[in-house]
Structures are given as C-alpha cells and as structure tokens.
Amino acid sequence: MALVDLRGQAKLKSPTAMVKHLNEFSLDLRFSAGVWFFSPGGGRFHDSYLDRKLTMEETMELAAGLKPYGLCGLEAHYPNEVSEDNFDLWRSFIQDTGLKLVMLAPFIFYDRQFEWGALSSPLPKARKAAIRRTVETLQMCKRLDVEIAVTWPGIDGYENPFGIDLASARRRFCEGLAEAMDAVPGVRVAEEPKPYEPRGHILYGTTAEGLLMGLRTESLLTDPKNTKLLDQGHAMVCLNPEVGHVHMGYEDLPCSLSLILEHGRLAHTHWNSQPLGNYDQDLNVGVVSPEQTEAALYVLKMHGYGGYFGLDLNPERMPVRQALLNCMDAMRAMNDRIDSLDHEAIVWATNHPDKARGYIEAALIRARYPRAKGLSPMVRLER
Secondary structure, X not given: OOOOOOHHHHOOOOHHHHHHHHHHOXXXXXXXXXXXXXXXXXXXOOOOOOOOOOOHHHHHHHHHHOHHHOEEEEEEEEOOOXXXXXXXXXXXXXXXXXOEEEEEEEOOXXXXXXXXXXXXXXXXXXXXXXXXXXXXXXXXXXXXXXXXXXXXXOOOEEOOOOOOOHHHHHHHHHHHHHHHHHHOOOOEEEEOOOOOOOOOEEOOOOHHHHHHHHHHHHHHOOOHHHHHHHHOOOOOEEEOOEHHHHHHOOOOHHHHHHHHHHOOOEOOEEEOEOOOOOOOOOEOOOOOOHHHHHHHHHHHHHHOOOOOEEEOOOOOOXXXXXXXXXXXXXXXXXXXXXXXXXXXXXXXXXXXXXXXOOHHHHHHHHHHOOOOOOOOOOOOOOO
16 A cells, blocks of 8 residues: 655745646546445434435445546445455455545544543543554555545543643543554554534644644654655645534635645545534535635645545435535536636736735636626736
C-alpha cells in the first residue's frame, strides 16, 4: 500500500505560476460515500422512515449501480461495517466492481465502554480497548489496501470543564494514537474535527486544533518506517474536514481548507451542507451556502488537491440513490462553473484589490446566472 504524496499541496505559487496552474489543472471529482447512511435509521426525535435496513450486500449493489455516475468508492467503520467476518465479501466487492474501500474508521465513539472517552479516557481499560481497536482498523486498512484511516474523537471530550485536566486528556489521545500507528507503521491517519455532538465539547474539534494534534502525534512516532516517512516530508497524521463540522464551529470553509493544504495535510474531504452552528444535519451538498462550496472547490483547485470527495449525508426523506446523484451533480456543476472563470483576471484582482473593486463579485454573479438579462455593464479591470 503506497502512501499518497500530499507534499505538493503546500507548494506556494507566484501569481504567474498560479494562473498557469488554474488554467491547466481541473479537480478530478472522484466521489466516495459512507455505507452508514445508505439506510438511515431514526434520530432522537423520530423513527426511521424506511421499511427495513439494507443488508451490506444490498448496499454494495446500490453503490455499484452508481459507478457510471461517478461513485468511485465506499467508506466504512471497523468492526461494525467491515470486519473479519465479512472480509471476503469486501474483498470480492472490490475485485468485482473496481470500486475501492477509500477510508476505514475505528468505531470508538459509540460503545458503552467509551462513556468517558476512548483514546483520551482516564480509565485504563477503556483506553486500551480504543487503542486495540485502532490497531485492528489499521491492520484491516493494509489487508484491503485502504489509503487512510479516519479517527473521529466524537466521544473524547466533556460537558462540564471544571477541574478536568484537559492537557492530560489531549496527551493521552495523542500518545494512544501514536502507539497504534507505530504498531501498524506506514498507514496514514486523518482526524475529523467536530466541535460538539455527541459530547458537549469534543477534543480537537476545530481545524487548528486538528493540525496541532497531528504535529504532536507525529512527534511521538518511533517506528523506523514512520519516522523515515516523516523525514522525507510526508505527513502521517492529516485531516479529513467535513463541511458540516466546519460550519458547526463557525469556521469559514475555504479558509479552513487552505490552512490544511498549506501544511500538506488534506488527506480526504467530507461534503454536505450545514447552517452555521446548529446540530449536525448532513444536508445534501449545496442546499445551504452553495457559495461556500464553490469557494472551497476553488481553493482545492488552487492547491492541486487530488484526493477523494467523500459524501457524508443523512437522506432521511429522499432515496439514498437520488441524494447521491443530486450531490454529485451539484458538485460537478459547481466545478464546471469555477473552471470556466477567467483565472488570470481573478488572480490579478486578488493581487491588485485597489484596482479591481467589485470585480470578483460581479464575475461570480454572471457565472452563477448565465441566462440573467438586464445586468449592468461588467466591471472593467484597470490593467
């Protein structure tokens, strides 16, 4: 299993080089989807709207039927969706369909044993169980040729911060993750920040906190294979930002993505839409704040992102097939729109804002509404 080279993400470009890059590079929209939402269950306030839960075989069949529309892979958790018990099923699915298992996450946020945290737990038995499950997940990544393992510290956090030794909790988390990674060296891990829910406050819940966690965990790695990759400039602990989680924390999506890319740590992405703050809704892409999605795609284009576009949805009132088609169509439409822009003019305007007042906004209005009539004359750049 070769490590995907992310080092080019961090390369800064001159305005001239940026224009050349934007004109020549287009995002490859390789979509993946989490098997967990193919037959969504009920929530806290209502029952499931499906007659029955899909089997894994039915989920795989549904996913395979979406391959012609751009679905390239699936995502899952270990051990509840991928395990030793269904290893042969997954291996056959990958071989027969050409779809990949793109990401595997250790399921260390739901079980009763993790009531007081998983990798950060102050209880030795629970923490050891979380480390063991993370090790088993990384081992399964190697067996099924999965590029990244995503860790989500959903149960690592607190409600009442009074008296909690938060520094020790963060240290335990990083040490536990490093221990697992050294037990199965060479597998990249990506943390998925989320500020809250299910805990009142989740450790490493924002983009900046996730970056700090990655740096600290890497400093604790000791296996020669891992340290060699670090010495070569590869990031071993990266991020998997989700649009909804970023907006739950009132972060600006393109700014957060650019920060991760600047450090060469964008290993994977999760897409949906979400109002600022609020509970985690996992709405279809573009339903809320489509302008944030467009700006985020343009940032990825600027940095040459080559990873997957994972769809993480909650299609309670829509067939999952249609939800996936809508999201893939929305992102294709947005990507076509940003590709069609005058990149030279945009780069010039961002570098000469005093001579391009209102240009980018005017250009986006015309790109988003190409059939609009009676618009004012287009802003002229004073080049």
